[in-house]
Amino acid sequence: MIPRTGMMRAATLLIERDLRLAFRRASQLCHPLVFFLVVTTLFPLSLSPQPSQLRDIAPGVLWVAALLSSLLALDALLKSDAEDGTLEQLVLSGQPVVVLVAAKTLAHWLVGGLPLVIISPLAAMSLGVAPDAMLVTAEGLLMGTLTLSFLGSVGAALTIGVRRSSVLLSLLVLPLAMPLLIFGARATDLAMAGEASSGPLYLLGALLAFTATLAPFAAAAAVRIGVE
Amino acid sequence: MWLWIHKLGSPPHFYRIAGLLTPWFGWSAGVLIAAGVVSGLFFAPPDYQQGDGFRILYVHAPSAWMSLFTYIVMAVAAAIGLIWRMKVAHAVAASCAPIGAAFTAVALFTGSVWGKKMWGTWWVWDARLTSELILLFLYLGYMALRSAYDDHQKADRASAILALVGVVNVPIIHYSVVWWNTLHQPASVTKLAAPSIDPSMLLPLILMFFGFNILFGALLFTRVRGEVLMRERNADWIRERVSQL
Numbered sequence: 001m002i003p004r005t006g007m008m009r010a011a012t013l014l015i016e017r018d019l020r021l022a023f024r025r026a027s028q029l030c031h032p033l034v035f036f037l038v039v040t041t042l043f044p045l046s047l048s049p050q051p052s053q054l055r056d057i058a059p060g061v062l063w064v065a066a067l068l069s070s071l072l073a074l075d076a077l078l079k080s081d082a083e084d085g086t087l088e089q090l091v092l093s094g095q096p097v098v099v100l101v102a103a104k105t106l107a108h109w110l111v112g113g114l115p116l117v118i119i120s121p122l123a124a125m126s127l128g129v130a131p132d133a134m135l136v137t138a139e140g141l142l143m144g145t146l147t148l149s150f151l152g153s154v155g156a157a158l159t160i161g162v163r164r165s166s167v168l169l170s171l172l173v174l175p176l177a178m179p180l181l182i183f184g185a186r187a188t189d190l191a192m193a194g195e196a197s198s199g200p201l202y203l204l205g206a207l208l209a210f211t212a213t214l215a216p217f218a219a220a221a222a223v224r225i226g227v228e
Numbered sequence: 229m230w231l232w233i234h235k236l237g238s239p240p241h242f243y244r245i246a247g248l249l250t251p252w253f254g255w256s257a258g259v260l261i262a263a264g265v266v267s268g269l270f271f272a273p274p275d276y277q278q279g280d281g282f283r284i285l286y287v288h289a290p291s292a293w294m295s296l297f298t299y300i301v302m303a304v305a306a307a308i309g310l311i312w313r314m315k316v317a318h319a320v321a322a323s324c325a326p327i328g329a330a331f332t333a334v335a336l337f338t339g340s341v342w343g344k345k346m347w348g349t350w351w352v353w354d355a356r357l358t359s360e361l362i363l364l365f366l367y368l369g370y371m372a373l374r375s376a377y378d379d380h381q382k383a384d385r386a387s388a389i390l391a392l393v394g395v396v397n398v399p400i401i402h403y404s405v406v407w408w409n410t411l412h413q414p415a416s417v418t419k420l421a422a423p424s425i426d427p428s429m430l431l432p433l434i435l436m437f438f439g440f441n442i443l444f445g446a447l448l449f450t451r452v453r454g455e456v457l458m459r460e461r462n463a464d465w466i467r468e469r470v471s472q473l
Contacts, residue, residue, distance in 0.1 A: 154393055158386045162376040171372055172390065175365040176397050179404035186408065207400070218393050221310075225385045 011103035018107035039065035058127035059188035073112040074152040097220040113145035136191035150215040160226030246449040253446035260439030268432030290440035292335040298328030303395035306388035318384035323451035329367035355409035
């Protein structure tokens, strides 16, 4: 069957639909954000509230908290659509599944990842990060969360047919996300020390380009297996 | 040639051939490893810096190599299974995971024992140790994904995709860890193996290397046979075999 709607049109329609659905349940959108803030609060409480020490741990705390909270949201990326059969219809629609999966991932990042990037300076400030470094952290998180969403789309697609999949999803995605953590925390670290942080940021960009081009293909293959 | 490969792809033939090869592989691995252990423990001279402590190298290095090699075999088998829908290839990939995880665990354990002796600590966040640990997590994730599916065929194909994603990521993870490590760690402890090694020390290492590779073959054949039996448990050829017993 040759679909009448163009590929890009289908992708934008899908993004629109996902965004609309997400904003219908606006309170759920806040959950990862609140989680992010709560986790960053846990560290000063459990370690020490001294500014010098907080500054040492700040890059790590910010990135670990961001990784965990976007990981929590990943479970919802395909689950509800797979349960009510929407995903099956999408696969049957004749549109390239790669594009549809990439569109869904992008929509998911717009409501889950981008807000995290926007409020990250708030958490950074509470940990005593200087304003310059906040910007670098936000830039790094911008690329990092998007990369994680694409990586996570593979994990989410692989665990479509699995019950209680959220722990398994984390187990699959976290080892693959370690380079992100390394480069991201490194960029913040360098910026806080007042040094040039463009190196790790370029590497994050490279990871983003690499993942964004390849992960949708793996995720599309996994979706096909999941819905059949 | 092609006929032979096609035959290998059919479970009964593979089962038979693997059964014939297993004792050959098992015995030659046993002989090589025994020779390697004896020459490594008794005939190789002690290291001028590390004394007798370096001898754990003869287990550590081959198992670290095998942990990577097994992952590559697993990914290649997974790709073959995914592309040509070969049942046996999926069985091979599934059988690789526990063996690879075991090799990784052995490499980590011997590494930390060695580290305790040489560096005075069980664990340092050395690049090799860290990427080996991540490799173990990748194996565990693969096995967890397999066991999460009830349906064999779905488990095969989903885990095959994961193995391929993993094998693309292993170099990235490795180099990012190395890069991170060189920034954080003093370089003095990371130099594990001196590139110049005396022939009398090298020979046991070569023996162990081949021994471990062949041991992997024997273990893999045994596991795949079990896997094939489980998957084909309702097939006629197994019923015939059982009735012949």
